[in-house]
Amino acid sequence: MRARLIVLLLLQGPLVATWAQNKNSIGMQLVPIEAGRFYMGSEREGKDYDESPVHRVSLSKPFLMSATEVTNAQYEAFDPAHRKIRGKNGFSTQDDEAVVFVSYREATAFCDWLSQKEGKFYRLPTEAEWEYACRAGTISDFSTGSSLPGVYQKNQSTNRNTAVVSLKVGQTPANPWGLFDMHGNVEEWCLDWYGPYQAGPQQDPVGTASGLYRISRGGSFGTPVSFLRSANRSAMIPEDKNWLVGFRVVQAPLPATNPSSVKTAAYGSPVSQKRYSWKPADAEKPIFREPQRYINKPDCTHPIPFYSHNHQPAVTWCPNGDLLTIWFSTDEESGREMTVLSSRLRAGASTWDEPTEFFKVPDRNMTGASLLHDGKGTLYHLNGVETDGDWQDLAMVLRTSTDNGVSWTTPRLINPEHTKRNQVIAGLSQTKEGWLIQPADADPGPSGGTAIHVSRDGGKTWVNPYTDPQTPGFGAGETGGLIAGIHAGVVQLKNGDLLALGRKNDIQAPDNSGLRMPMSRSADMGKTWTYSPSPFPPVWSGQRLVLTRLNEGALLLVSFTHHPDERTEKLAGMTFQSADGNPYKGYGMYAAVSFDEGKTWPVVKLLTDGKERYLNGGAWTGAFETDQTHAEPKGYLAVTQTPDNVIHLLSSSLHYQFNLAWLNQRPMAPAGK
Incomplete structure (x- = not known):
């Protein structure tokens, strides 16, 4: 069986000249890879569109490639300080495990050091060299054929908490050319910038002349099997480093090929660079435009x-x-x-x-x-x-x-x-001092709270003022280091405090009438927060509120009235006031306005002009109808206000336009009320 496989590989492309492996001064085994040709890429579409077109590549020179990924012991001969982060997040603790937490620049610096040490040229493999060596004469998804046997697999799935496994190199069978861990273990940095493939035959390609990301190949111990295919392309920001990515090296001069130019397709008309002259709308004229x-x-x-x-x-x-x-x-x-x-x-x-x-x-x-x-x-x-x-x-x-x-x-x-x-x-915002405040969910779960990140120098440096690792239960009157609720909206008050409203971590109303959306307040720019119930109903799944300060100075909250009642499965609404002073029940997206820094919210209005219409909110919202008592039922919201004072509210698919004058205008009573 093995003899037939070797004959087949000889017919498909070059095989390693010898199974004997060279060993360099730091114990790295090097495998000779002969020149040859192969088909690079795949015909997969959708998320793997960047693997097309399939094109024939010729590599005109042989090279040596390390049989395994660079290990901790090998890398730390160059950078002893790396030993301090061995085992970070639990990964890669032993000498013979693949080194991780190494950036692209650190990987190339290792190659420069090794080149100087040995007087031979070491570098990262080009993307073409890597795929050629991985395929080892095959044209299938894996060097093992159309599937990857279980012996090569570790934790091949997307998990919120990646399981810690051994990253010891060379523990799975080598590919037909004597290279280990080409499918999995850790991703591997390659030399090239990430860019689109060029059609037609190529010789010794080296990628594009510039780019934003550097190629990584091979997939890791913690990714689905499809990302371990020979043709799969990944990439990262060069400064990034994490527990999934390491590298291997080649010993060979750089190919003399010129990199390809980057061609970016442009769609649509050129964008005007002329400064726009805003004409503020009549502040007394209500505006509500057709959602689109x-x-x-x-x-x-x-x-x-x-x-x-x-x-x-x-x-x-x-x-x-x-x-x-x-x-x-x-x-x-x-x-x-x-x-x-x-x-x-x-x-x-x-x-x-x-x-x-x-x-x-x-x-x-x-x-x-x-x-x-x-x-x-x-x-x-x-x-x-x-x-x-x-x-x-x-x-x-x-x-x-x-x-x-x-x-x-x-x-x-x-x-x-x-x-x-x-x-x-x-909801990135700017304080009166010019500082930038970026809220960010503190946990991927539904109730883990919100952290903020603050920049006092226009985005050059950022701090996370969160200090308390033991955040309490977000109860009324408690103090903690996070905003209560995820997906929070944050504004700075006129006295410099921060005010925030969030989803979940709901707080019981003072009169025990039910749970309320939590309100968080900080007097120390986000280091600590105190919590209290707001007057508004909780935010539910598929819903994200916005909280912003309007050009006119008032605070604007946009949220949703209802969520499914777990006992009755009916939708709970809110009571609104019509122009004649009569209450009525409304459902869906509403706006609330405060003129006293969040102490009271005298304007609470359903976000509909009363027109009966069919709309589709996309995402988790889907189709819905609006009328006098029904607005969009849920969605993730974002907001900006242009200098003409028009408020532009986006839900998951729809754009709403209105102004403060319209919000201040009470609606007519619904028919039959």
């Missing part, structure tokens, strides 16, 4: 990765008068295919542009994003970036734009640790 969809499926001719589940918007206004919104698009909220899309409502336009891809680290979950225009021409974008799927262990990334969101700075890790308290919430 801002998420529209792109034309099928545009290769935009648009998935079935579109959710979690953020929105801001631009100096040129446009509105810019972003949201995630995915098939599963814990999926690695999740990307961040954007759309634009151009100044004077009545419909939103087709979506385009806004931000995507390949094969990483991108849960949580926010946008803010600082009023001086700079747009801020913050986003979470996972190690794999789920949304617990996120790092936080910042980008800025000074050209109305056309181009953005290189993604910068402002909290590089993949951990809790980094799930970004739409």
Whole structure:
């Protein structure tokens, strides 16, 4: 059987000249890989679209590749300080386990050190060299065929808490060319920038000339099997380092090939850079415009990765008068295919542009994003970036734009640790001192509270003022280090305190009439918070509130009246007042306005103009009807107010426009009331 396999591999491509392995000065075994040709990529579509087109690649020179990933002992011969983080999060404690928590630059620095030490050229493999060596003469999904036998698998699933397993190298069978751990164990940095494949035959490709992310290959011990395929492409921000990624090396000169140019397809019209002259609307004239969809499926001719589940918007206004919104698009909220899309409502336009891809680290979950225009021409974008799927262990990334969101700075890790308290919430705000405040869920669960991140220097440096690891139960009168409730909205009060409202961690009303949305207040910029019940009903699953300060100075809360009663399964509404002073029951999205810094909320209004209409809120909302007593039943909300004082509220798929004068106007009594 083995003889037939060797004959077959010889027919398909070159085999290793000899099974004998060289060993270098730090005990690294090197396997000779001969020159040859192979088919790179796959014809998979959807989330694996970046593996196309399949193209024939020729590697004109042989090279030596390390038989295993670089181990702790080998790496620490170069960087002894790394030993201090062995076992971080429980991973990779032994000398012979694959080294992890190494960035791209640290991996290349190791190669430079080893080159100088031995007088031979060491480097990371190119992406083409890596796939060629992984395939080892095969054209199937794995070097083992169309499936990966169980002996190669460890914890091949997306888990919120990744199971700790041994990362000892060389414990599974080698591939036909004598290389170990090419399918799994840890992902491996490659030399190339991440970029699109070029069609047609290529020789010694080295990727694109520039980019935002560096390629990683092979999948890890804690990812689904599909990410362990020979053709699967992943990538990371070069400064990122975590427990899933290590590297192996090659000994060979750099290919003399020139990198390819980066070609980015542009869709839609160019974005105007002319500063817009806002004309404030008549403050006394009520405005409520017809709701419209801002998420529209792109034309099928545009290769935009648009998935079935579109959710979690953020929105801001631009100096040129446009509105810019972003949201995630995915098939599963814990999926690695999740990307961040954007759309634009151009100044004077009545419909939103087709979506385009806004931000995507390949094969990483991108849960949580926010946008803010600082009023001086700079747009801020913050986003979470996972190690794999789920949304617990996120790092936080910042980008800025000074050209109305056309181009953005290189993604910068402002909290590089993949951990809790980094799930970004739409609602980035600016204090009267000019500080930036970014709320972020403190836990992936439904009731873990909200942390804040604060920058006092325009986003250059950030601190998390949370100090108390033993947060109490968020009861009335208690004090803790987190905001009560997830998905919280946060505003600064005129006296400098912070006020927040959140979902879950509900507090009993003073008269014991039921649970209320929790209100949190901090007098020390988020280090500690005190809790009390608000006058509003709890926020439920599929719902996210917004809390903001209006240009006019008042505070605005938008939330939802109801959630399913567990006993009756009926929807509970709220009592509203009509223009003639009579109460009536209403259901769905409402707005509340406070003119005294959150002490009282005299304006509480259902967010509907009374017109009967059919709408679809997308995501978890779906289809619904509006009328005098019914508004959108649930959704994730985001808000911005343009300089003309129009309030732009986004739910999971719909754009609402109204102003304070409309909110102050009591509605007519519903028919029959």
